Amino acid sequence: MLTRLKGGRIYDPVNGANGAVRDIYVRDGRIVAAPGDGARPDRDYDVSGKVVMAGAIDMHTHIGGGKVNIARALLPEDHRADLLARTELTRACCGHAAPSTLATGYRYAEMGYTACFEPALLPTNARQAHMEMGDVPIVDKGGYALLGNDDLLLSLMREGADQKLINDYVAWTLDVTQCIGIKVVNPGGINAFKFNARKLDLDETSPHYGITPRAILLTLAQALEDLGVPHPLHVHGCNLGVPGNVDTTLETISGIEGLPMHLTHIQFHSYGTEGDRKFSSGAARIAEAINRNPNISADVGQILFGQTVTASGDNMSQHRNRKFASPDKWVVMDIECDAGCGVVPFRYRDQNFVNALQWAIGLEIFLSVDDPWRIFLTTDHPNGAPFTTYPHLIRLLMDKTFRNEQLARLNPDAAAASTLGSITREYTLNEMAIMTRAGPAKILGLADRGHLGIGAGADITVYTDREDREAMFRTPDYVFKDGELVAKEGQIVKVTLGATHVVKPAYDRGIEDRLRPYFARYRSTRLENFAIDEEELCECGSSRLAVHQCRHARVA
Amino acid sequence: MIINGVAIDETFAEAFGMRATRLIITAANLRWAHHAANAATGFATSVIGCGAEAGIERELSPDETPDGRPGVSVLVFAVSGKELAKQVERRVGQCVLTSPTSAVFSGCDGEEKIALGKNLRYFGDGYQISKLFGNRRYWRVPVMDGEFVCEETTGVVKAVGGGNFLVLAASQMQALLACEAAIDTMRKLPGVVMPFPGGVVRSGSKVGSKYKALSASTNDAFCPTLRGIGNSELSPETGAVLEIVIDGITEADIRQAMRAGMQAVCSIGAGGGIQRITAGNYGGKLGKYHFHLREILA
Amino acid sequence: MSRLLLTLKAVPAIGVDCSPLTPARLAGMSSAAIAAIELQSGNRRLPAGELFDIAGEPGDTLVIRNACSKLDRIGACMNGGTLDVEGDVGAFLGAGLVSGTIRVSGGAGAFAATGMLAGTLHVCGSVGDFLGAAIAGDKQGMLGGRVIVDGDAGDRVGDHLRRGIILVGGNAGDYCASRMLAGTIAVRGKVGALPGYAMKRGTLLLAGAAELPATFNDCGSHELMFLRLFARHLASVDSAAASFAPRGERVRRFVGDRANGGLGEILVTA
Structure with a gap:
């Protein structure tokens, strides 16, 4: 079947289209070249004057895995208050801050998102996380496996294991957990928490293993570099949320010694200690460091005001934040000595100095990083705000007047402490297409996503160009997933299954001989049961395994 | 009257x-x-x-x-x-x-x-x-x-404070006995208290003083020992003056208490050495409430 | 005073959410409009007129006749007026009641009075579990008002109770007053296992000897004057459930649950 989108204004930064008017043809889920004059499209959509982009990609959103389920269990009121009745097509679902799997998929698709990446997939929880993501309809999914606080890696490092061995362990982890990247959360800190440490700085040695977070970051970043994994090490750094952590973050950037590194929800890591309240914006210094270091990329983790829930593997910071739980209930737990988990409901308030400044810091970073290919639009859903606030965030970035109106409503001390009011930059549609499509696809190594070139997967979103960017991005006219119309004017019209994006770097399977006894002795599952295969993945809701190319391995 | x-x-x-x-x-x-x-x-x-x-x-x-x-x-x-x-x-x-x-x-x-x-x-x-x-x-x-x-x-x-009347008698003990009788009656009534010791005050005051630090001072016009000098209010027969001060929840409560008290004093009458009943005021400019004695007893 | 009568025609197959049927909501509506109100029942919505015969004039009083345990959420979030129910009712009776009076001649299901803010709820029969208790995820159960149950109550009476008074004329089940935060519960009959489990604050008044958890400490026998205030407050309540007061003010005072540092009290009348 041939589908034509006729006359749209194409924003496709990968292929250099910045509002150029041309037709797009889709066949069998892929974008194809214009057929000859004789061919008549079976379906024709007149999108003349409308804005056409690839489907949006959320490269950091907590949509699956243990902590999301814990958040759901912890907040039944979040579900009670936000109910969606079933329709002929969609099933009943619910939830605002911690939406159900179904609500997650429907709402993402309605907003023109076609792929979402779960950034904290604990290897030991991988099966459950994939099953949960398999239950999220329509959008493609992928996960970043968590390493860096697991007893095994830290033990290997303490023993001074060869980098090659660690590379095998990392590659094996990616393989058996079906992930596309590696994430490290508070390197060594989650583990140190279990030895009663309540903070762990970049160069502090962990209590039990005697390893520094800096060494963990370098080891994992080197492994990914050696394995040729496209996505750089995805780093949730030390000292999240602690005033003064801007210095830690800058040290982390320089400490990675030029290796590729992605700093996630960097807003939470950009705090200074100036001013009467010893809390200030470090956004300018962070943005400058990103601008200067081409090996560094970041997503913002913008906060937006209202009720949400913070769900993180960083039990150290969540344990610290438990005092601010609103409503007053929280969970901090260990997950099988593999990693940790902390869930703390939170309400960001615009009249609160700290929250208001956090809001401003996030926006300052967005607007001060020059290269849109290396900064990504996230709220660290649901930590900064639920993903459903993205259209609002987009408007804040694209509309200076609107932004300043919002700024004027904040806690006045926070507004005064921020340089946001003096920043005049407004993101263009092309930059927005980079930040939410082309950029994430590039940094994840998704060659056939995030653009509208020939051969690309036909994930396409069509918007009416409205001055109110929030309204524009909230309700696209059409959303196509793999060539099928899934949402029309904000309503789901077809429910499909998404693929699971993974990488499969080469490694020596001999690593399993070393891992097998460890699993037998220490883990709750046997090695043989630990691995998830494609068949199992597809049984629980994934349409297929989409394997992406690794760069050629540097080390033989 | x-x-x-x-x-x-x-x-x-x-x-x-x-x-x-x-x-x-x-x-x-x-x-x-x-x-x-x-x-x-x-x-x-x-x-x-x-x-x-x-x-x-x-x-x-x-x-x-x-x-x-x-x-x-x-x-x-x-x-x-x-x-x-x-x-x-x-x-x-x-x-x-x-x-x-x-x-x-x-x-x-x-x-x-x-x-x-x-x-x-x-x-x-x-x-x-x-x-x-x-x-x-x-x-x-x-x-x-x-x-x-x-x-x-x-x-x-909202309440009213400072209702009062002064009992002028031939002697200190006669004044006191009359006031005790008045207080016994007034205490049976609701909504009022007479805040001074035993309900009776002997140190009535006027506004101001020769000493700058003081805002009020002894009511010299009613002090029997000063009868011969200045502008005394007392006739030669008056031996002592005592005052009853009343605070009440409402104006009516005070009116009722003043009537009962003054009636008790009057029932002792001239035979008991009681000569005169008067009241303290500041010329009517300071207080919102004025209790006219003759009106109350009418 | 005008009265609206809703008479259930037949027992519905599955539960019906009756929360839209409150005096304030129906006031001034025509019979046709009331009949057209849609009530959620499972995954369907049924017009009220299909379930009930409608008679009388809507006003301050609403009477539901022929009620049965399939009618859930009766009087939920009701704000003002009187709701008189003849028969049994289902779960969530008077949940989130804002003000007004609800009286049920029969029994009620689980979670009656949960989240109730004020007003009076009187059940002449027995109630299910979780009377005045918090629903899953909530930190607080009933938040105020007065609940009177002439019959028995199930387990977890007043779980997470935050404020208000619950009177049970008959027996109460296990975990009575569990995790209670404040407020007063009085049970004339017996209570089941572990009354006051994880109790934080508040008062559980028991009419006779009960087996208390080991984590309640005996603070001795006392005459507590506040019980007179309580008895006087309940003097107007027309129910045997309120009549423990003549037993006097002398009570044995147990404080707990010390397992979680609680300072709740279980008062056992002599």
Whole structure:
């Protein structure tokens, strides 16, 4: 079947289209070249004057895995208050801050998102996380496996294991957990928490293993570099949320010694200690460091005001934040000595100095990083705000007047402490297409996503160009997933299954001989049961395994 | 106007707007209710030096109190709601909470509320217990004889302070006996207290003084020993003057009490050495309320 | 005073959410409009007129006749007026009641009075579990008002109770007053296992000897004057459930649950 989108204004930064008017043809889920004059499209959509982009990609959103389920269990009121009745097509679902799997998929698709990446997939929880993501309809999914606080890696490092061995362990982890990247959360800190440490700085040695977070970051970043994994090490750094952590973050950037590194929800890591309240914006210094270091990329983790829930593997910071739980209930737990988990409901308030400044810091970073290919639009859903606030965030970035109106409503001390009011930059549609499509696809190594070139997967979103960017991005006219119309004017019209994006770097399977006894002795599952295969993945809701190319391995 | 040989001056008592509350103090028996109430209303003769004017309004039978125990009702007056709150808290905290078997309740509804047990509860050091029955909140504070039960707040009402009359008699004892008779009658009436010792004051004052630091000083025009000099108000026959000051919840309460008191004085009459009844005022410019003696007795 | 009568025609197959049927909501509506109100029942919505015969004039009083345990959420979030129910009712009776009076001649299901803010709820029969208790995820159960149950109550009476008074004329089940935060529960009959489990604050008044958890400490026998205030407050309540007061003010006071540092009290009348 041939589908034509006729006359749209194409924003496709990968292929250099910045509002150029041309037709797009889709066949069998892929974008194809214009057929000859004789061919008549079976379906024709007149999108003349409308804005056409690839489907949006959320490269950091907590949509699956243990902590999301814990958040759901912890907040039944979040579900009670936000109910969606079933329709002929969609099933009943619910939830605002911690939406159900179904609500997650429907709402993402309605907003023109076609792929979402779960950034904290604990290897030991991988099966459950994939099953949960398999239950999220329509959008493609992928996960970043968590390493860096697991007893095994830290033990290997303490023993001074060869980098090659660690590379095998990392590659094996990616393989058996079906992930596309590696994430490290508070390197060594989650583990140190279990030895009663309540903070762990970049160069502090962990209590039990005697390893520094800096060494963990370098080891994992080197492994990914050696394995040729496209996505750089995805780093949730030390000292999240602690005033003064801007210095830690800058040290982390320089400490990675030029290796590729992605700093996630960097807003939470950009705090200074100036001013009467010893809390200030470090956004300018962070943005400058990103601008200067081409090996560094970041997503913002913008906060937006209202009720949400913070769900993180960083039990150290969540344990610290438990005092601010609103409503007053929280969970901090260990997950099988593999990693940790902390869930703390939170309400960001615009009249609160700290929250208001956090809001401003996030926006300052967005607007001060020059290269849109290396900064990504996230709220660290649901930590900064639920993903459903993205259209609002987009408007804040694209509309200076609107932004300043919002700024004027904040806690006045926070507004005064921020340089946001003096920043005049407004993101263009092309930059927005980079930040939410082309950029994430590039940094994840998704060659056939995030653009509208020939051969690309036909994930396409069509918007009416409205001055109110929030309204524009909230309700696209059409959303196509793999060539099928899934949402029309904000309503789901077809429910499909998404693929699971993974990488499969080469490694020596001999690593399993070393891992097998460890699993037998220490883990709750046997090695043989630990691995998830494609068949199992597809049984629980994934349409297929989409394997992406690794760069050629540097080390033989 | 002359009643039973007593001349009633063509003048008026000048009174002021105040804020007041009624507290109900109960105890295991009336004796201990009185102990608590006497202490709480002690040193409360005049707002000038005491912060509050207070007195016992009347005794309450068990079926009139919230907890079914004997008690007394107490009226406390102050110049503002804020000052009243401060006075009530200190007086209840030091004199009622401390008194064996006592409990204290609000005896007056009013839009404006001041703390009664609201802050005193902290004496309980975390062991205090709140109980909300209907729309009334009570605090139970553990103390050495059991629990001190105390209502959270009490209502504040607008009230009148400074109703008065002066009794002029041939001798000090005659003046005193007449005033005692007046007080005995007036104490039976609701809504008023006579805040001075025994209800009677001998140191009537005028505004101002030769000493700059003082805002009021002795009422020389009514001092019998100064009869011969200056502008004395006293005739040669007058041997002593005593005053009764009345604070009341409403203007009508004060009017009623003044009438009863003056009638009691008049019934003793000239035969008992009573010569004249007059009243204190400041020319009518300071106080909102004027109680004309002849009108009241008419 | 006008009265609206809703008479259930037949027992519905599955539960019906009756929360839209409150006096304030129906006041001034025509019979046709009331009949057209849609009530959620499972995954369907049924017009009220299909379930009920409608008679009388809507006003301050609403009477539901022939009620049965399939009618859930009766009087939920009701704000003002009187709701008189003849028969049994289902779960969530008077949940979130804002003000007004609800009276049920029969029994009620689980979670009656949960989240109730004020007003009066009187059940002449027995109620299920979780009377005045918090629903899953909530930190607080009933928040105020007065609940009277003439019959028995199930387990977890007043779980997470925050404020208000619950009177049970008959027996109460296990975990009575569990995790209670404040308020007063009085049970005239017996209670099941572990009354006051994880109790934080508040008062559980029991009419006779009960087996208390080991984590409640005996603070001795006392005459507590506040019980007189309580009895007087309940003097107007027309139910045997309120009549424990003549037993006197002398009670044995147990404080707990000390397992979690609680300062709740279980008062056992002599």
